[in-house]
Structures are given as C-alpha cells and as structure tokens.
Amino acid sequence: MAATILDGKAFAAKVRERVAGHVARLRQDHGITPGLAVVLVGEDPASQVYVRSKGKQTGEAGMNSYEHRLDADTSEADLLALIAQLNADPEVHGILVQLPLPDHLDSDLVINSIDPAKDVDGFHISNVGLLGTGQKSMVPCTPLGCLMLLRDHHGSLSGMNAVVLGRSNIVGKPMAQLLLGDSCTVTIAHSRTKDLPEVCRRADILVAAVGRPEMVPGDWVKPGATVIDVGINRIDAGEGKTRLVGDCDFASCSEVAGAITPVPGGVGPMTIACLLANTTTACCRANGLEEPADLTV
Numbered sequence: 001m002a003a004t005i006l007d008g009k010a011f012a013a014k015v016r017e018r019v020a021g022h023v024a025r026l027r028q029d030h031g032i033t034p035g036l037a038v039v040l041v042g043e044d045p046a047s048q049v050y051v052r053s054k055g056k057q058t059g060e061a062g063m064n065s066y067e068h069r070l071d072a073d074t075s076e077a078d079l080l081a082l083i084a085q086l087n088a089d090p091e092v093h094g095i096l097v098q099l100p101l102p103d104h105l106d107s108d109l110v111i112n113s114i115d116p117a118k119d120v121d122g123f124h125i126s127n128v129g130l131l132g133t134g135q136k137s138m139v140p141c142t143p144l145g146c147l148m149l150l151r152d153h154h155g156s157l158s159g160m161n162a163v164v165l166g167r168s169n170i171v172g173k174p175m176a177q178l179l180l181g182d183s184c185t186v187t188i189a190h191s192r193t194k195d196l197p198e199v200c201r202r203a204d205i206l207v208a209a210v211g212r213p214e215m216v217p218g219d220w221v222k223p224g225a226t227v228i229d230v231g232i233n234r235i236d237a238g239e240g241k242t243r244l245v246g247d248c249d250f251a252s253c254s255e256v257a258g259a260i261t262p263v264p265g266g267v268g269p270m271t272i273a274c275l276l277a278n279t280t281t282a283c284c285r286a287n288g289l290e291e292p293a294d295l296t297v
Contacts, residue, residue, distance in 0.1 A: 003227075004259040006149050012269035015148065015295070016061055019276045022292045023062040026283065034283035035064035036094040036120065036275070037086045041079065041105065042072035047098045054096075054272055061276050066092060072102050079105060080113050087115040093286055094120035094279035117285060120278040122174065131177050138278055139297055143175040145270025146207060146228050147182070147297060153226065153259055158183040163200055165189050165216065165247070166209035171230055175207050178297060196220075208247035218252025227253055227260040230267050 026032045036058050040051045051067065058065035068082060079097075086092050095118045101107050111119070116126040122140035130137030150157055162184040166172035172188060179186045189199050191210070200206055200220040206227050208216050213233035221227060231247030246263030254260050261267055277295035284291040 003254040003257040006259050006261045008266040009269045012273035015273040019280050020061045022280050033064050034279050035092045036279045037066040037092045039068045039097045041070045042102050057272050076105055083113050093283035096121050140174045141271045141274040142171050143178050144274040147178045160184045160204040162205040163187045163203035164207045171209040210247050213245050214249040216248040218256045221253050221256040223256055224258040227257045229261050229263050
C-alpha cells in the first residue's frame with residue numbers, strides 16, 4: 001500500500017492562517033503588530049529568493065516586515081551595529097540574519113549578538129541551552145515544522161522509536177531534543193554510525209537531514225514508518241536542467257513507509273510558516289501576553 005503523503009504545503013497554509021488570526025487579535029485587542037526584521041548580506045541567489053518569500057508571507061500574515069540588505073563587503077562592526085539597533089527597537093520582535101554569511105564574517109559571533117528573545121531562528125546559544133534543558137525557548141523553524149507535521153499525523157508521539165539521521169546544529173540536534181520532549185526514544189545517527197541501514201530500520205519515525213541526495217533507499221525504512229525528509233538537494237536532470245530531491249529516494253521509500261513528506265512540498269513550506277509563528281510568539285512574550293498554544297511546542 002502506498003504511503004500517505006504528508007502535504008507540508010497545505011499544512012503550512014493552515015499554520016499561516018492561525019498566525020494571521022493571532023496577528024489580527026493582537027492588533028485589535030492590544031494595538032500591537034508583530035514585526036520581523038530580515039538581514040541579508042551579499043548577493044547569494046538562493047538567499048535572495050528565500051528573503052523575498054519571507055517578506056511576502058510576513059506581509060500576508062498582517063505583520064510588519066523590515067528588510068535590511070547589506071553589501072557583501074559589509075564590515076563585522078557595521079553588521080553588529082545594525083543588530084544592536086534592531087535589538088533595541090520595540091517594533092521589531094524577531095530578527096533573522098540570513099545564512100550563509102560572507103567568509104569574512106563570524107556567523108557564531110553574529111548570531112549570538114541577537115537578543116535571544118528576538119532570535120526567531122532559535123540559533124542563539126541561550127536558546128540552544130534552553131531547548132536542551134526543556135525550558136521555554138525559541139525553537140529552530142525547520143525542526144519545529146517537522147514536529148508540527150508529526151503531531152498532526154500521529155497525535156501523540158509518546159513511546160515511539162525515532163531516528164534522526166544527521167547531527168547539524170540547525171536541524172539534527174534540535175530535532176532530537178524536540179522528539180525527546182515528546183517522549184520518543186531517540187537515536188541520532190550519522191555518516192559514522194555502524195550498521196546505519198539497520199539503525200534506520202528500527203525507526204517508527206525517521207527524520208533524514210544529511211544533505212545527501214537520495215541517500216536513504218526504501219530498504220532502510222521499517223514498513224509503516226513515518227519518514228520526514230528534510231533534504232533539499234538540486235541534482236542534474238539532463239539537458240541542462242536540474243530538479244529538487246530529498247535525502248530519501250522517494251520512489252522506493254514511499255512504497256514501504258506508512259507516511260512520507262515529499263520534496264519539494266513537504267518540510268520546506270513549514271520553515272517559513274514556523275518563522276512567522278515564532279515571531280508571533282516572541283511578540284506575545286515581549287508584551288507579557290499569553291503566547292499562542294497552537295504555534296509553539
């Protein structure tokens with residue numbers, strides 16, 4: 001039996017609807033509009049597309065969008081000065097510095113200069129520590145989107161075996177923390193894991209986040225498991241064209257899995273939806289208001 005396709009595009013639209021409802025209430029009841037500031041340094045084409053999409057969706061949700069585009073040769077001091085200005089601006093509730101940054105800028109230093117309460121990417125060392133100890137934090141958008149998809153499909157995740165394939169700070173590690181928080185038994189696997197196929201086959205939930213095109217074949221998947229494919233890889237499709245594929249071989253995995261996210265149209269759309277959710281949450285916290293339970297963990 002073919003797997004259920006977890007439609008991230010449709011679910012992200014629902015999340016954005018919820019966000020828009022909360023934003024409208026904040027404006028109506030409290031005269032507050034959540035504001036998201038995005039900082040883009042340089043001309044990276046993928047980043048430009050992403051930033052444009054963020055700005056559009058921020059506006060559609062009724063939020064204020066502030067874009068700061070800086071030249072590729074912007075100095076670290078100037079970038080840190082801009083972040084300090086945004087940290088101090090009460091109209092700005094979320095700050096996102098688009099990665100990757102040009103080589104002469106220290107990404108860790110820049111990210112950790114953002115006020116943790118406005119760090120809607122969830123990358124600040126304070127938010128990483130808070131998430132790791134089960135306290136209230138800003139949660140990275142992609143893992144948060146994955147968790148929302150899993151909860152929507154399964155309801156409770158309690159007691160399930162989860163394998164996270166990949167150990168990045170952006171997806172793998174926070175994903176494992178979130179699954180632990182939902183009472184899964186969690187294994188983090190990676191390129192050095194012994195008997196990797198066997199480890200993956202034990203998973204009720206398999207989250208693939210390694211950045212290697214179609215690395216996971218169907219025979220690594222336990223029959224009936226839920227597969228969350230975080231990978232977005234562009235590969236050659238012949239005749240000078242390219243196509244997007246995930247970290248899983250969709251054709252073979254979808255024959256075995258109980259449910260699977262497609263690429264594109266799975267986890268990707270959830271990332272920006274969760275960015276808007278995090279900005280709304282940050283705005284509520286900044287103003288001492290109850291945060292929306294349907295947008296957070």
